[in-house]
């Protein structure tokens with residue numbers, strides 16, 4: 001996985017300029033996060049720090065970002081050097097986060113497009129367990145994940161939004177999904193993995209999470225061109241997933 005994003009870190013960063021990111025991605029994440037003023041936020045799979053910087057600017061007290069890709073972390077650190085916000089970035093696979101580094105220190109974990117990079121249900125469970133470890137009891141997980149309700153036949157119609165999604169192999173737990181994404185003048189390709197709702201929920205419960213809830217994507221009512229986004233919202237490639245850390249069991 002590290003090799004994947006290392007190969008096109010700058011191109012992926014450019015893809016964040018798509019209007020869909022602001023109108024749906026940021027709007028949905030911000031609705032699911034709620035009021036983050038004064039919060040300590042752990043941005044898991046932070047990429048180039050796009051959301052970390054936004055959330056710091058929106059009033060988060062403290063943000064740490066972790067990503068497995070050294071090239072993505074380097075981009076995030078470049079931005080931090082250029083315009084310091086006090087965000088700390090670390091290159092590490094979420095499933096390998098060490099125990100004592102930042103145990104129980106955060107109010108919120110943001111995992112935007114992360115969990116579906118788990119190549120097996122065991123790694124998914126391990127990621128959830130490691131994310132639980134950084135949260136204080138009562139802390140919240142806010143994630144965007146592969147839409148588990150989509151059949152492979154529904155992986156269609158995304159060309160107007162600059163990407164293509166297809167099943168790389170027959171549907172099963174952990175089966176690969178292939179993405180091709182237009183990023184500037186480049187086309188970047190990467191795989192994610194399919195897991196049923198129940199697999200996510202089991203992994204979260206085993207890590208000590210409760211109040212697990214799935215959420216549709218939402219469109220910023222102020223966004224121009226609601227018609228353009230309608231097909232995307234009818235057939236969302238990802239869904240929101242939130243959970244609350246109940247206590248210390250399973251951590």
Ligand SMILES: C[S@@+](CC[C@H](N)C(=O)[O-])C[C@H]1O[C@@H](n2cnc3c(N)ncnc32)[C@H](O)[C@@H]1O
Pocket residue numbers: 001002005044045046047048050051066067068069072092093094095111112113114117
């Ligand atoms: C689609 S990008 C999203 C980046 C960022 N969350 C955003 O929304 O802009 C997915 C990111 O997850 C990172 N990633 C994938 N697997 C990971 C893992 N096991 N641990 C940490 N980061 C991972 C990738 O390197 C990549 O930067």
